[in-house]
Amino acid sequence: xxxxxxxxxxxxxxxxxxxxxxxxxxxxxxxxxxxxxxxxxxxxxxxxxxxxxxxxxxxxxxxxxxxxxxxxxxxxxxxxxxxxxxxxxxxxxxxxxxxxxxxxxxxxxxxxxxxxxxxxxxxxxxxxxxxxxxxxxxxxxxxxxxxxxxxxxxxxxxxxxxxxxxxxxxxxxxxxxxxxxxxxxxxxxxxxxxxxxxxxxxxxxxxxxxxxxxxxxxxxxxxxxxxxxxxxxxxxxxxxxxxxxxxxxxxxxxxxxxxxxxxxxxxxxxxxxxxxxxxxxxxxxx
Amino acid sequence: xxxxxxxxxxxxxxxxxxxxxxxxxxxxxxxxxxxxxxxxxxxxxxxxxxxxxxxxxxxxxxxxxxxxxxxxxxxxxxxxxxxxxxxxxxxxxxxxxxxxxxxxxxxxxxxxxxxxxxxxxxxxxxxxxxxxxxxxxxxxxxxxxxxxxxxxxxxxxxxxxxxxxxxxxxxxxxxxxxxxxxxxxxxxxxxxxxxxxxxxxxxxxxxxxxxxxxxxxxxxxxxxxxxxxxxxxxxxxx
Numbered sequence: 001x002x003x004x005x006x007x008x009x010x011x012x013x014x015x016x017x018x019x020x021x022x023x024x025x026x027x028x029x030x031x032x033x034x035x036x037x038x039x040x041x042x043x044x045x046x047x048x049x050x051x052x053x054x055x056x057x058x059x060x061x062x063x064x065x066x067x068x069x070x071x072x073x074x075x076x077x078x079x080x081x082x083x084x085x086x087x088x089x090x091x092x093x094x095x096x097x098x099x100x101x102x103x104x105x106x107x108x109x110x111x112x113x114x115x116x117x118x119x120x121x122x123x124x125x126x127x128x129x130x131x132x133x134x135x136x137x138x139x140x141x142x143x144x145x146x147x148x149x150x151x152x153x154x155x156x157x158x159x160x161x162x163x164x165x166x167x168x169x170x171x172x173x174x175x176x177x178x179x180x181x182x183x184x185x186x187x188x189x190x191x192x193x194x195x196x197x198x199x200x201x202x203x204x205x206x207x208x209x210x211x212x213x214x215x216x217x218x219x220x221x222x223x224x225x226x227x228x229x230x231x232x233x234x235x236x237x238x239x240x241x242x243x244x245x246x247x248x249x250x251x252x253x254x255x256x257x258x259x260x261x262x263x264x265x266x267x268x269x270x271x272x273x274x275x276x277x278x279x280x281x282x283x284x285x286x
Numbered sequence: 287x288x289x290x291x292x293x294x295x296x297x298x299x300x301x302x303x304x305x306x307x308x309x310x311x312x313x314x315x316x317x318x319x320x321x322x323x324x325x326x327x328x329x330x331x332x333x334x335x336x337x338x339x340x341x342x343x344x345x346x347x348x349x350x351x352x353x354x355x356x357x358x359x360x361x362x363x364x365x366x367x368x369x370x371x372x373x374x375x376x377x378x379x380x381x382x383x384x385x386x387x388x389x390x391x392x393x394x395x396x397x398x399x400x401x402x403x404x405x406x407x408x409x410x411x412x413x414x415x416x417x418x419x420x421x422x423x424x425x426x427x428x429x430x431x432x433x434x435x436x437x438x439x440x441x442x443x444x445x446x447x448x449x450x451x452x453x454x455x456x457x458x459x460x461x462x463x464x465x466x467x468x469x470x471x472x473x474x475x476x477x478x479x480x481x482x483x484x485x486x487x488x489x490x491x492x493x494x495x496x497x498x499x500x501x502x503x504x505x506x507x508x509x510x511x512x513x514x515x516x517x518x519x520x521x522x523x524x
Contacts, residue, residue: 164381164385164388164389165392167378167380167381167385168378168381168385171380171381172376172379174340174372175372175376175377175378176378177340177359177360177364178360178370178372178376179392180364180365180390180392180393180395180441181392
């Protein structure tokens with residue numbers, strides 16, 4: 001058995017990946033005020049992307065990450081034009097429904113192809129021993145890759161012209177359009193980024209845990225819990241919220257059966273929404 | 287007008303079922319300061335939003351340098367040099383002065399000669415240079431208006447359209463801004479100004495259009511307009 005400190009550290013490692021998934025959700029909200037309900041499907045697509053590329057095409061597991069990022073980005077852009085673009089400026093419920101519809105289609109196709117069996121991608125990495133504690137290599141590498149992706153996203157948003165244009169569109173879309181920024185293209189690009197992040201998170205989760213076609217729902221809900229903690233639309237808050245959620249899971253896992261962690265998370269979700277409607281870590285809206 | 291850089295013909299526009307602008311025609315002559323004046327709610331802002339493409343016209347045409355640009359999107363018009371400083375500044379409040387200016391120069395047009403233009407903008411508005419790393423949202427109204435104009439200048443406009451330059455600003459500041467506009471005009475910039483303060487508008491412009499209830503009421507040189515009894519009564523309070 002791991003000690004409580006080790007459980008908490010492990011929780012932080014896993015939680016950072018939850019943060020990465022939530023980053024995808026929160027980025028799309030921050031830029032265009034759209035709740036993307038294809039999020040769960042994108043996470044599952046990342047999981048099965050890893051499974052197919054690693055098992056069928058025999059690409060080394062971690063080499064699938066860039067492919068999944070690129071694929072997720074392109075699919076996200078297509079999804080924007082299919083399910084979001086024409087509904088922008090209409091009542092928000094319409095985009096919730098259209099993205100939910102896409103989610104159902106993707107999950108339906110996945111179920112038809114693979115059923116709802118449990119899949120497992122064997123990733124062999126040496127574990128790391130630190131004193132009396134042992135940490136799984138996949139968890140450490142997942143956290144490291146999450147940090148790298150989040151860092152790259154930060155550099156993009158704050159140090160490239162296109163990234164600054166994404167922030168400008170998030171800040172004031174009409175002014176961005178008047179400044180000559182093709183805002184519709186920036187919206188589709190942001191949606192692509194959000195889906196790519198969700199897919200990458202799914203891929204990293206699949207290196208750590210077994211999954212089914214239906215796993216997306218649980219992780220999508222985790223992303224909502226994370227954004228409730230961190231404040232929707234706040235990228236830094238998503239990462240901090242993810243780590244907080246992982247920490248809570250690791251800690252709670254020490255005192256009660258694992259099946260209770262979801263119950264605790266959603267009680268927490270409701271409690272946070274009531275007490276801190278703008279998020280515990282919502283320093284300010286991004 | 288033969289040397290009109292921007293020509294608006296029989297423009298009609300509105301929101302939903304409500305028509306606001308009714309067959310309005312006007313033009314902005316090259317290197318002149320043209321103003322649209324009129325009371326609050328006369329349709330001035332709607333007119334400008336339609337001209338730059340933020341909203342689509344119901345009918346009518348917008349010509350820029352002789353080319354029909356009516357249906358172009360706002361960002362495409364900005365890329366051609368038709369640039370609006372919107373009412374209420376509309377800055378990127380979460381971003382720094384530098385970033386706001388960089389976004390003004392997003393188009394290929396603005397990116398060309400960026401460093402030179404940045405220097406020129408900082409010469410016009412030295413206060414912005416002192417606060418390059420400060421977030422735009424922390425600025426006072428006057429500083430925000432400076433930054434809004436500076437951002438628009440970074441796009442390298444041929445026609446600079448300003449909606450309500452003086453609204454909410456201290457008089458001293460307004461005179462300063464008009465001084466800057468005059469200098470820009472002498473450098474060849476075409477300015478189209480919408481102004482609620484009719485006194486001020488007539489004092490600085492080369493040509494003015496008076497708009498009432500979305501229609502053209504009258505037009506002419508400022509001196510001629512200021513002499514008309516109905517203008518004096520309705521707008522100048524004389």
